[in-house]
Each structure stands twice: as C-alpha cells, then as structure tokens.
Amino acid sequence: MSQSKYQALPKGISEARFDAAIKKFTAALGADQVLTSAEHITPYTKVMMAVDAARHTPSAVVMATSVEQVQAVVKICNEFRIPVWTISTGRNFGYGSAAPVERGQIVLDLRRMNKILHIDPELCTALVEPGVTYQQLYDYIEENKLPLMLSFPAPSAIAGPVGNTMDRGVGYTPYGEHFLMQCGMELVLANGEVLRTGMGSVKGDKAWQVFKWGYGPTLDGIFTQSNYGICTKMGFWLMPKPPVFKPFSIVYENEADIGEIVELLRPLRIAQIIPNAVVIAGALWEAGGMNVRRSDYIKTPGATPDSVVEQIKKDKGLGAWNVYAALYGTQEQVDVNWKIVTEVVKKSGKGKVITAEQAANTQPFKYRAELMSGVPNLQEFGLYNWRGGGSMWFAPVSQARGSECGKQAQLAKSILNKHGLDYVGEFIVGWRDMHHIIDVLFDRTNEEETKRANACFAELLDEFEKQGYAVYRVNTAFQERVAKSYGPVKRDVERKIKRALDPNGILAPGKSGIRI
Amino acid sequence: MNTDRRSVLKGLAAAGLVVAGMPWAQAAATPAAAPAGEQDALPAVTALVSGSALDAAFLSGVAQAVNAAGQGAATHSLQGLDTAAFMRLNALLGDGQAGLLVGLVDDASATLVLDLVRSADGRVLSVQHHRLAQEQDVAAAQWARQLGSSLVGAAAPLAPATTAQGGAYVSLRCLI
Numbered sequence: 041m042s043q044s045k046y047q048a049l050p051k052g053i054s055e056a057r058f059d060a061a062i063k064k065f066t067a068a069l070g071a072d073q074v075l076t077s078a079e080h081i082t083p084y085t086k087v088m089m090a091v092d093a094a095r096h097t098p099s100a101v102v103m104a105t106s107v108e109q110v111q112a113v114v115k116i117c118n119e120f121r122i123p124v125w126t127i128s129t130g131r132n133f134g135y136g137s138a139a140p141v142e143r144g145q146i147v148l149d150l151r152r153m154n155k156i157l158h159i160d161p162e163l164c165t166a167l168v169e170p171g172v173t174y175q176q177l178y179d180y181i182e183e184n185k186l187p188l189m190l191s192f193p194a195p196s197a198i199a200g201p202v203g204n205t206m207d208r209g210v211g212y213t214p215y216g217e218h219f220l221m222q223c224g225m226e227l228v229l230a231n232g233e234v235l236r237t238g239m240g241s242v243k244g245d246k247a248w249q250v251f252k253w254g255y256g257p258t259l260d261g262i263f264t265q266s267n268y269g270i271c272t273k274m275g276f277w278l279m280p281k282p283p284v285f286k287p288f289s290i291v292y293e294n295e296a297d298i299g300e301i302v303e304l305l306r307p308l309r310i311a312q313i314i315p316n317a318v319v320i321a322g323a324l325w326e327a328g329g330m331n332v333r334r335s336d337y338i339k340t341p342g343a344t345p346d347s348v349v350e351q352i353k354k355d356k357g358l359g360a361w362n363v364y365a366a367l368y369g370t371q372e373q374v375d376v377n378w379k380i381v382t383e384v385v386k387k388s389g390k391g392k393v394i395t396a397e398q399a400a401n402t403q404p405f406k407y408r409a410e411l412m413s414g415v416p417n418l419q420e421f422g423l424y425n426w427r428g429g430g431s432m433w434f435a436p437v438s439q440a441r442g443s444e445c446g447k448q449a450q451l452a453k454s455i456l457n458k459h460g461l462d463y464v465g466e467f468i469v470g471w472r473d474m475h476h477i478i479d480v481l482f483d484r485t486n487e488e489e490t491k492r493a494n495a496c497f498a499e500l501l502d503e504f505e506k507q508g509y510a511v512y513r514v515n516t517a518f519q520e521r522v523a524k525s526y527g528p529v530k531r532d533v534e535r536k537i538k539r540a541l542d543p544n545g546i547l548a549p550g551k552s553g554i555r556i
Numbered sequence: 557m558n559t560d561r562r563s564v565l566k567g568l569a570a571a572g573l574v575v576a577g578m579p580w581a582q583a584a585a586t587p588a589a590a591p592a593g594e595q596d597a598l599p600a601v602t603a604l605v606s607g608s609a610l611d612a613a614f615l616s617g618v619a620q621a622v623n624a625a626g627q628g629a630a631t632h633s634l635q636g637l638d639t640a641a642f643m644r645l646n647a648l649l650g651d652g653q654a655g656l657l658v659g660l661v662d663d664a665s666a667t668l669v670l671d672l673v674r675s676a677d678g679r680v681l682s683v684q685h686h687r688l689a690q691e692q693d694v695a696a697a698q699w700a701r702q703l704g705s706s707l708v709g710a711a712a713p714l715a716p717a718t719t720a721q722g723g724a725y726v727s728l729r730c731l732i
Contacts, residue, residue, distance in 0.1 A: 418639045424663045425663050
C-alpha cells in the first residue's frame with residue numbers, strides 16, 4: 041500500500057488529483073460533509089464478508105442533503121473521474137453493509153436526506169427520501185394514528201425503504217415483495233439531469249405514487265441493483281392496517297418434510313388464502329434469532345453435528361422447519377381462511393399449528409409476528425453471534441415446488457458441512473417462487489475459518505449454477521462472479537446502457553458486475 | 557434475576573455508575589469532584605455492555621479510569637438485542653453532546669453500535685475482536701477490567717484476547 045494520507049485512493053487517481061477533488065467537494069458541500077480521516081472512514085469499511093477489508097476501503101465519504109448537492113457531487117466525479125458508491129442508510133448488512141464494491145471509490149452517503157415527503161392515508165402511498173428509516177416511518181404512522189402498515193426486512197428498525205427496494209429486498213407482509221409495491225422514482229443521472237419515472241415527469245401530475253407505468257418503456261427496474269442513477273426520492277404503496285391480524289406457526293419435526301411443506305403452502309399462497317410472504321425457517325436460523333450461540337453447545341470446530349442440532353431443537357422447542365404465516369382482514373375473512381388453513385394442515389397429517397396465544401410472547405414467534413405485522417425489531421441480528429460475526433447471505437431462487445426446495449436445501453447443507461460450516465437457512469415464499477436465504481456464518485476472528493467461508497461461498501455459487509440455480513442478490517465481493525451466471529448477452533446489454541447513461545463510468549462501477 | 561445480572565449490579569453499585577437502559581436496575585451516582593482543569597480532559601463517558609459474564613469487570617475498569625479523571629460515567633445495556641435499548645442509544649448519540657463511547661459487547665451488538673456511531677457522525681478510534689475461553693475465570697475478569705480502563709484512558713491498547721473456540725467479544729472506542 042502507498043503512504044498516502046488517504047485510507048485509499050480511487051483507481052488511477054494520484055493523491056494530488058484527489059486533493060483537488062476533495063477541495064471541490066468541500067467547497068460544494070461544506071467541510072463537515074466531506075470525511076477522509078481513518079476514524080471516520082472505519083465504519084464505512086466492510087463488516088462481515090470473508091475478504092480483506094482493504095479490498096472495500098473507500099477513499100472518502102461525502103454527504104449530500106439535497107438533490108442539488110447530489111448533482112454537484114456527480115459533476116465533480118465526472119470532472120475528476122472519481123467513482124462514487126451511493127448508500128441510503130448503509131444497512132445492507134448481509135450483502136456488503138456501507139462499503140463500496142471496489143477499493144478507492146468514494147461513498148456518497150444520503151442518510152441526511154431523510155424527509156418523509158408525503159404519506160397519503162387514503163390512497164395508502166408514501167414518498168420518501170433515501171435516508172428515511174423504517175423506524176422513522178413506523179413512528180410517524182403511530183404518532184399520527186394512520187391506519188397503515190409497513191413491510192420491511194429483518195433489520196427493520198434501522199434499514200430504510202429506498203435502499204431495500206433499490207436492492208430488491210423482501211419483507212414478510214402481504215406487501216413483502218417490495219419492488220412490486222414501489223411506485224415512482226426520482227433519480228439523478230450521471231450527467232446531472234433529474235429523471236422522474238412513471239407519471240413523475242408530467243407537469244402538474246398527481247398520479248406519480250398511484251400509477252406505476254406512465255407512458256412508453258417503464259424504466260424503474262433498470263435502476264434497481266444497478267449503477268445507472270442515484271435515487272433521491274421513491275414512492276411506494278402501504279398496506280391498509282387490517283382490523284384483525286392472526287399470526288401462526290406450523291412446526292415440522294424432520295428436515296425431509298420440506299417438500300411436503302412447500303406443496304402444502306403453495307396453493308394457499310397463490311390463491312391468497314395466506315396472503316403474506318410466508319417463511320419456512322430451519323432450526324439453526326431460529327436458534328440464532330433466539331440469540332443462541334454455537335459455543336453454548338459445542339466447542340469443537342467444524343460443522344455442528346445433527347445430534348447437537350437435535351438438542352437445540354429440544355431445548356428451544358423448535359422444529360427442523362418452522363413455518364410463519366399470518367391472516368389479515370375482517371374477523372369473518374380471517375375465520376374463513378383459518379378454517380381452510382387448519383383443515384389443510386390436518387389433512388396432511390404432519391405439522392403442529394401454534395397460535396399467538398399458545399406461543400405466549402416467546403421468541404422467535406414474537407419477533408416473527410412483529411415482522412409480519414409491520415412492527416420493527418432487531419432480533420434477527422442474533423444470527424451474527426452464532427459463530428462470531430462473519431456473515432454472507434447466499435440467496436438462490438427456486439420455483440415454489442417441494443422437489444426443488446428439498447434439492448436446494450440438501451445441496452446447500454452438504455457444501456456448507458464439507459467446509460465445516462452450518463446450514464442456517466430459510467425459504468421466503470413468494471407467489472410462485474422461493475427466495476432461499478442461507479446465512480453463511482463464520483468466525484471472523486479466525487483467519488482459517490474466514491478463508492473456508494469464502495471458498496464455501498464460491499462453491500455454493502458454482503454448484504448451484506451447475507443445477508440451473510442463481511442468486512437474486514449477493515454481497516459486493518461476489519457481484520462480478522454472479523453477473524457471469526446470467527450470461528454474456530445480458531451483460532452486454534447492461535454495458536451498453538451503462539455507456540449510454542454514464543460514459544465516464546463514475547457511478548458505482550462494478551455494482552452487479554456492470555461497468556462501461 | 558440471574559447470577560450475571562446480580563454480579564453486574566454489584567459491580568455497578570461498587571463503581572457508582574449511572575445505569576440507563578436497564579429495566580432491571582435503577583441507580584444513580586454523583587460524579588466525583590474533579591480537580592480544576594481536568595474536567596475538559598475527558599468527554600462524558602458511556603460504557604456499553606451486552607449481558608455477558610464480563611460486564612461487571614469491564615464496567616469496574618471503566619469506572620476506575622473515569623473516577624481517576626474525576627468524572628462519572630453512564631452505562632448502557634444492550635442485552636438481548638432489545639430494539640428499545642438500541643433506539644435509546646441512537647437518541648443518545650444524536651443528542652449533539654460530545655462523548656466517549658467504550659464497550660465490550662457481542663458481535664451482533666457491536667455491528668449495530670458501530671453503524672449507529674457512523675450515522676451519528678461519530679469517529680471510531682478502535683475496534684478489536686476477542687475470544688475468551690473461560691469467561692468466568694478470574695483472569696478473564698482481570699483482563700476485562702484492564703480493557704475497560706485502557707479504553708477510557710487511551711493507554712496503549714491491550715492485545716486482543718485470542719483463545720480458540722472461546723466466547724466472541726468486540727471491544728470498541730468511539731468519539732461522538
């Protein structure tokens with residue numbers, strides 16, 4: 041490494057040239073919005089991935105408080121060819137946290153753009169800036185007694201809707217497919233122009249947050265998981281708060297039950313009998329959510345033996361698979377659907393149904409029920425205590441078919457165990473798909489285990505690809521690798537769009553493997 | 557109340573620490589009178605713990621160093637990943653007052669704390685990962701006490717504890 045006064049430098053940029061760029065950023069934003077010291081940069085470095093922190097160290101952090109300031113940042117980046125990695129709240133923990141995809145990129149932190157611009161309780165829509173957190177929205181809705189409900193991912197309290205939706209994250213309510221519920225974006229393009237998608241570009245329009253498509257090509261999708269623009273406002277739909285909410289769990293004893301579980305749930309989910317994004321969580325995922333540490337049960341390294349997992353299940357009252365779902369609506373609607381669900385489960389001859397009354401405020405039911413009803417919490421962070429803070433989320437997609445899910449679970453477990461790690465996984469049931477989320481957990485203080493985790497992640501990608509599976513989202517260390525899974529034609533189209541919109545390649549080069 | 561909590565309480569009582577965010581304890585202390593001129597030497601100190609066997613020892617080390625500087629400290633417990641406790645910490649970090657945050661916490665809590673520090677425009681002065689095999693040992697308690705003192709006093713940092721397969725901890729020192 042060089043002896044530069046900066047923690048890192050953008051690729052191909054001399055210290056003197058970077059000095060000049062920093063001077064311009066400071067003039068445009070103010071000194072308190074331009075950070076370069078190690079003490080300020082440290083919390084913007086990688087947190088959990090099994091790679092050297094130096095690979096993802098930013099050169100500087102700049103903060104914008106307005107669209108005009110974002111435009112000023114983009115202008116300076118173009119002038120000096122400085123690559124810029126944008127974050128909203130920076131809480132994308134399992135997929136790279138706040139750190140840039142490549143060493144030396146500056147981080148544009150938009151957390152100070154945190155205004156809730158509009159919530160319409162009649163049309164059930166919201167328009168927010170990137171720094172708004174789910175907790176902020178939740179507090180606003182509660183304080184104003186609005187009859188609305190949020191949908192968010194597990195790090196709910198501190199994450200935000202713009203970052204999560206732009207990364208195509210999911211939640212646990214009937215509105216759990218967040219990009220599906222997005223309606224209207226404002227973006228600063230690489231040339232500084234401001235684009236509003238959908239109806240947002242029409243002068244005098246009032247339908248920006250209610251009609252997604254606008255006229256001509258619908259553009260919103262190309263700005264998600266990409267580097268074609270910087271989102272400065274986003275609209276999305278909120279679910280009306282139902283008069284009755286009935287969460288429940290179904291506990292299954294055997295790992296081999298996964299196929300039958302999926303076959304049982306799919307028709308209920310597609311027909312909207314169960315309207316929310318159902319979770320089928322493995323035993324160790326649930327143990328992590330209860331803040332159980334592996335070292336509480338076993339001190340020897342390697343994969344946790346099935347006998348130990350069985351003991352944890354017994355001690356904590358967990359199944360091999362634990363289904364969490366909920367019914368929403370009027371009492372009459374919930375009663376009818378509850379009858380259908382319980383009869384289907386009874387007829388299957390497997391699975392123990394547990395209601396909120398039976399669970400009696402115990403974990404993990406409590407936090408799961410909160411997530412399904414739009415109440416934020418931080419409980420799932422307990423996963424990071426399982427082995428020691430290292431985490432990478434492997435998230436292959438599958439059809440919502442029992443045979444496919446069983447095959448994926450077995451394949452993942454065998455690869456993880458081969459590398460001395462554990463299968464800590466859950467399936468999130470979309471309408472017709474499964475997001476299979478596996479947390480590759482490792483001890484980040486153990487160099488050898490960290491290397492193993494990295495090799496394990498690479499093998500998971502390789503072996504799943506051989507079976508026709510790919511992930512829907514990945515941490516920054518593996519974005520280039522995953523882009524290859526989707527083939528050369530898609531990459532070529534993405535590159536052409538990138539060259540057209542960002543000819544200098546300043547916006548997050550390397551994100552999702554996209555460059556000029 | 558479990559043994560850990562009782563020992564933490566004893567430690568806190570002995571140290572005269574102010575307790576915030578602990579539903580199971582209410583305590584208050586008046587900072588010791590500081591010699592003239594020393595008040596500015598150390599910003600207000602908040603100590604973070606997350607419900608481990610080493611909490612009491614760590615807090616007593618913090619108290620020792622803080623009292624030596626003629627000040628008091630606040631303690632903030634993040635036990636059980638309680639959302640309210642983190643939201644209170646978030647409010648504390650955002651209150652506009654300068655302060656020194658020192659902690660010995662689990663991995664999950666450390667991840668959240670460091671992120672809240674980032675969002676409060678804080679500076680991360682040090683982060684270390686530790687492994688301790690026998691957290692109940694006298695030697696481990698002594699190490700935690702020394703760690704607490706060194707984090708407040710900015711003395712030469714202790715080398716990380718690295719016992720294979722031990723319990724995982726993260727120590728941190730941040731300036732708000």
